[in-house]
Amino acid sequence: MRVALLTEGARPHARRGAGGWCERLAEGLPEHGFELYLLTGPEAGRAPGTAQRPSSVWRGTHELAPWGRRPGGRAPGAVRRRRYAGAYEQLVRALLLPVERAGFGPGLYRLAALAREDGALPAFLASAHARRLLERTWRLPGADTSARQPLVCDVLVAADLLEQCLRPLSAPWYGTGPGGLGAADLCHVVGGGPAALPALVARQLHGVPFVVTEHGLHLREQYLGYREAPYRWPVRALLLSFFRALTGETYRQAAILTPGSAHDQQWQRHCGADPARTRVVHEGTPVVDRPAAGPEPAAPTLVWAGTLEPGRDPELALHALARVRAELPGARLVVYGEEAVPGYRAHCAAVAERLGVAPAVDFAGRSGSLPGAWESGTVAVFSGLSQRSPRLLADAMLSGRAVVSTDVGVAREVVGPTGLLVPARDPRALAGACLALLRDEERRARLGLAGRLRAQERFAVEPVIGAFREIYLELVSQYPAFPGGGGGGEGGPGPRPFARPAEYWLAEGPRGGGDDTPREGTADPDGVREPAGRRRAELAEAL
Structure with missing residues (x-):
């Protein structure tokens, strides 16, 4: 079948993009033909429009620049x-x-x-x-x-x-010709937000169903991003109202919603999503097979990784270290990450100085690789006030190091029984959990191995590919088919459920032909062309 994959390549406030996840999905489903529809700014030296990406997984790539200078055109009469x-x-x-x-x-x-x-x-x-x-x-x-x-x-x-938010409505992507969304069997929106606008229009004009995948909710990111946006409150209220209304309309019209975690699923239900059309599909990562971290460091070391900002609460880890060193004087803390708030690193250094643990704290900056960061510690510590994405937690678990985390966001869902969870903003509880693991080598090894196996099972690429293979086939079986890309919109012929015969999906390869019309016959081993009618009758009799 033909799948139109819609996503964003860049945003002024929230960084998103097609990235490797979309390519892994297309590579894992070679029986389908994927076309990429990308909302992004124009590349340097090239005008915006339709362009072919080097990757061979796409049957075609279509780009639109919604941010920046308005495209030319005459005003209406x-x-x-x-x-x-x-x-x-x-x-x-x-x-x-x-x-x-x-x-x-x-x-x-x-x-x-x-x-x-x-x-x-x-x-x-x-x-x-x-x-x-x-x-x-x-x-x-x-x-x-x-x-x-x-x-x-x-x-x-x-x-x-x-105007920039509504610019995808005027994209040259609507229709039943080559490259038109009306010729697709379904649309897959990755990320939500303005990327869902073309899918909504295709659903309205041609009846094409669409799936929405969100790894981190777009609406939640907008609420967080617009706190620091350089606009007055009336503008922020208007734009957030737009994204809130767009999210609600997207959730109502989507055939299936696939959040990346049960935590995001609860947020989607709060925004009006139908629980019957919501299925959790974890974001797979190709690094699940990487080797576990090597030997532990000689000194008992806590390792903290993330963005230096108040929401990650590295100060909690500093206060916990002070309590840990009261019983294990040789304990250390390595902090990896760049500051997101100017001056916050200096503030954390001042807190460490005031607590008397500054010589035992190493602000290592941005790590060259996360596996190397986890290997430098004995226990991985997460002290944030919120944990919206499971990626960093899963990466720490894949290293084989035992994990201690505050019980916020997706932490309980990701870590489960393979790590220790403590309340947020409780340095005594965090220090007690760290001491329990630093003093018990056998328990650290057991929890580290269990966490690695849990992360490999939940975040492998294969379960993700299998889940979307079933979702695609389920949608095709439930929604009407449109031979030749024709739809029931705009006064055209009405949709006919199961209009494509079963052998159509076998005869039409994912890359071959580029034609969306069923073939009237196929050649048998003797080279004799068999009429399609006879094959359909035999197939019906066999079924």
């Missing part, structure tokens, strides 16, 4: 401008007026239909007419402005940001 204004006003009112939240989806799809007709959506969104409409709606009684009135500069900034 007076009649078309009124239609654009009506759809845009419906969408903006849904973002700003709580009583009209239900208008977000209809307004979004109306804008997409208009953009597909003339491609003038970016020009309209950047026009003075759209800015006046936004300002008028923003100043209505009851509008959500986060307790501050928008200024003229806020209107200009918000209009520009909304």
Whole structure:
């Protein structure tokens, strides 16, 4: 089948991308044909558009630059401008007026239909007419402005940001021709957010189902990122309202949601996801087969890795070290990571000096490799106030070192019974857990081996590939098929369930032909071409 993989390559606030996960998925499912649709900025020296990536796993690659300079194009005429204004006003009112939240989806799809007709959506969104409409709606009684009135500069900034967020609606990807999402059997959105806009439009126009995979929730990242965004509160409130409405619409329309952890699954349910359409698929990593860490260091050493920021709470590890050294004077702490908050490393060094453990603390900066970081310690320590992603925990477990972590986020789900969990912001409990492991070599080895086996079982690539193979086949069996890419949208012929015969999927290779029409016959061993009708009758009789 043809799978359209939609993801983001870059964002101004949250770093995401196709990365290796998408390529591993395509390589693990060679029986399907994958096309990559990437939202990213233009590469240096090359204009944005459609380009072929060097990787051979993609049947084609299509790129769109949603961030940066607006693409050229003529503004719509007076009649078309009124239609654009009506759809845009419906969408903006849904973002700003709580009583009209239900208008977000209809307004979004109306804008997409208009953009597909003339491609003038970016020009309209950047026009003075759209800015006046936004300002008028923003100043209505009851509008959500986060307790501050928008200024003229806020209107200009918000209009520009909304144009960038809605730019995927005008992408040249909608249709049933080559490279069109209407010719795909299903869409797979990786990361959520604006990358889901093309899938929503394809679902509306052509009935193409889509799957959403989130390794770390996009909406949660936006809430965290916009805390430090250089915008006033009215702009932040408007943009967060957009992402909140987009997330809700995506969760409602998605055929299946595949969060990367049960912790993310709970967040998705809180945002309106249907539990019956939600399945946890852990993010596989190809390093599960790497060798375990070598011999332990001579001195009892705690190793801490992560970003130096208050949310990771390295100060808790420093306070715990002070308690550990009261009973094990030779204990040390190695801290790997770069500071995310200016001056925070110096603050942590001052805390270590005040606690009297500065000579036993090594701020090693960024580690050249995580396996080397874990090998330099006896016990791996995680002291964060939140643990949103299982990646770092799983990497520490794969090293074979025993793990002590605060019981937050995904820690309990990832570590399970193979490590020690302690309450957050409790230096006495963290120190007690570290002492228990530093004093018991046999227990460290047992927990380290159990953690490594648990991580290898849960985060191997093969279970991930198998899960999505089943999901793809399940969706194809439940949703109508569209021969030749034709769909039931826009007044076309109605969908016919199971319109493609079973032998179509056997005769059509994942890379071969590039044609989406069933073959009328195949050659038997004697070179005689057998009619497709006879094969279908024999197949039906056999079944």
